[in-house]
Amino acid sequence: MKIEIIAAAGADCQRLSARIEELISGSEKNCELIENTNPESLKRFGISKAPALVIDGEVKFSGSVPSDQELRSMLGIEPSEENNSFSPRRPESANLKPFRYILIAVMIFSLAAVIFRYMSGSSCFSGSCGIGAGSNHGIGTDAAARTFNENPQRAENPDVIVYYFHSGNRDQTCRDIECDTAMILSLEFSDLLIAGIIDWRVINIDEPENVHFLNNFQVSAETVVLSRLDGGKEVEFKRLDSVKDHLGDIDALKQYITREVKAYLNRG
8 A cells, every 4th residue: 555645844744654654553554655745746636735645546635634533544444453563664765865864854953942942931943844044933832833843043144034924823724824835945945944045934923022023024914924134134025915815726826935035035
């Protein structure tokens, strides 16, 4: 049985993969478990939202992750089968190898970032979804947020900061915007994110220390904002208000965000 998880490179993919691996570890099925982070796969299978689960070429779900009972049914596993230590076969796909080492590093940073935030009460590190090297966000108040990874090291001097602003009361649309934006950034600008030239920051505007963003950027919840810096000082910003218009069309959303970020990079 070929099990394919289609999701962004980060915590959602890892979490779903770990849950499925746990469910099938007690069965005697010959399973091939693949983590597919290529956004083109969404279009190939006709999937509008990630994460998605494809079993033997058939899409079982997309968007919200089902319960364990529903996953067992999709996998054809009875609860009584979960009683031994079988480990599924997980081949090293050539397409996934470049992402594997990055994922290992960012997931280590993610764990360290979460521990740091809860122990210190600080919100001064970046990249809740991922991928950046920088700073202030509010995801610590929402443990269920669909975030991918966190890097506790703030970028020294990013050229562009990509912000995502959300409230403490998050719905599925809010999480989808964060998930899809982070996935696009991680795939299109991974080198610049790792180098700290671009910084990804997720901000909970309901937290007192983040109230100033409301006035600085004239934002509300569920807003993506680009901020261009020169010498560490902000020189201009732009709200990507059309993100919601493209939600559900990953190709259009990818083109929109990529075009706007590149335009800001070229201004420097």
